[in-house]
Amino acid sequence: MSQHHHHDHDHSHHDHSQAGRAFRWSIVLNSGLTALQLVIGFGFGSLALIGDAVHNLGDVIGLVLGWGAERLSLKPPRGRFTYGYGRSTQIVSLINALLICSAGTVVVVEAIQRLVHPVPLIAGPVAWAAAAGIVINLLSARLFGHNHHHDLNQRAAVLHLLTDAAVSVAVLVSALVVGLTGWFWLDAITAIGVGAAVIWSAVDLLREAIALNLDATPRHINLAEVKQLLTALPGVESVEALHIWGLSTSRTALTAHLVVDVSCFESSAQHPQQLIQQAQSALAGVGIRKSTLQLETSHHHCGESR
Numbered sequence: 001m002s003q004h005h006h007h008d009h010d011h012s013h014h015d016h017s018q019a020g021r022a023f024r025w026s027i028v029l030n031s032g033l034t035a036l037q038l039v040i041g042f043g044f045g046s047l048a049l050i051g052d053a054v055h056n057l058g059d060v061i062g063l064v065l066g067w068g069a070e071r072l073s074l075k076p077p078r079g080r081f082t083y084g085y086g087r088s089t090q091i092v093s094l095i096n097a098l099l100i101c102s103a104g105t106v107v108v109v110e111a112i113q114r115l116v117h118p119v120p121l122i123a124g125p126v127a128w129a130a131a132a133g134i135v136i137n138l139l140s141a142r143l144f145g146h147n148h149h150h151d152l153n154q155r156a157a158v159l160h161l162l163t164d165a166a167v168s169v170a171v172l173v174s175a176l177v178v179g180l181t182g183w184f185w186l187d188a189i190t191a192i193g194v195g196a197a198v199i200w201s202a203v204d205l206l207r208e209a210i211a212l213n214l215d216a217t218p219r220h221i222n223l224a225e226v227k228q229l230l231t232a233l234p235g236v237e238s239v240e241a242l243h244i245w246g247l248s249t250s251r252t253a254l255t256a257h258l259v260v261d262v263s264c265f266e267s268s269a270q271h272p273q274q275l276i277q278q279a280q281s282a283l284a285g286v287g288i289r290k291s292t293l294q295l296e297t298s299h300h301h302c303g304e305s306r
């Protein structure tokens with residue numbers, strides 16, 4: 001498996017290993033952070049910190065899934081699994097989104113109960129753990145932001161990490177105020193905010209996971225743009241039975257019928273097979289590298305109507 005991977009991707013090995021390193025470090029740092037925040041949150045009574053930990057746990061699972069998706073999509077298809085194994089990450093991300101949603105709900109419900117019956121907390125360690133959250137998220141943002149400024153996914157990841165740092169800032173400020181004033185209810189209020197943020201982002205993950213499991217076109221592909229791209233090819237009158245779906249989070253497949261005007265091919269020197277190659281390279285340009293195209297003939301005369 002590992003050998004196969006290296007053999008296939010020698011040409012982009014440098015790029016690959018750099019991104020892989022950022023991934024691995026993010027997973028290690030965020031796992032450590034999650035564990036620290038859970039221990040201190042439970043040990044010293046801060047629900048806000050536990051909420052932050054739940055969110056970070058979701059991030060760790062998300063990172064592992066992203067890493068797993070990349071590895072699984074490289075695994076060759078075998079036996080009945082003619083599509084390979086990339087889709088397994090979509091099933092797991094659905095389960096992950098459901099788990100994080102429930103965990104966020106538990107935090108909010110518990111926080112409402114604590115609002116009625118405040119639980120004392122020891123602010124010092126909570127503040128330190130929140131500070132660790134700020135440092136680690138900023139460090140991760142730097143780690144990712146270093147490689148590709150232009151990559152949209154990477155930019156989304158950096159934005160996410162900065163938002164996470166802001167959540168940790170809220171927990172830190174709340175812990176400091178509780179330490180100074182003894183307002184234990186403030187921790188519950190902060191926990192409600194953090195829990196709501198956790199649910200909000202998990203619902204977004206859930207919607208995307210359901211969409212991908214229903215073979216929806218991945219978000220980064222513009223369906224109308226692809227249709228236009230194919231229709232614009234010489235000799236193509238229309239596009240029918242267009243399907244675009246994800247084989248894994250990083251691989252996209254397409255099938256379509258191209259309705260072509262045969263008389264156009266008769267008058268020009270172009271061969272139908274050339275059209276398919278042209279279409280496939282145009283599709284590769286928008287990130288669709290696995291396309292199956294079928295030509296259908298129309299009964300118009302070349303250029304008669306479109």
Ligand SMILES: [Zn+2]
Binds near residue numbers: 161164
């Ligand atoms: Zn996050």
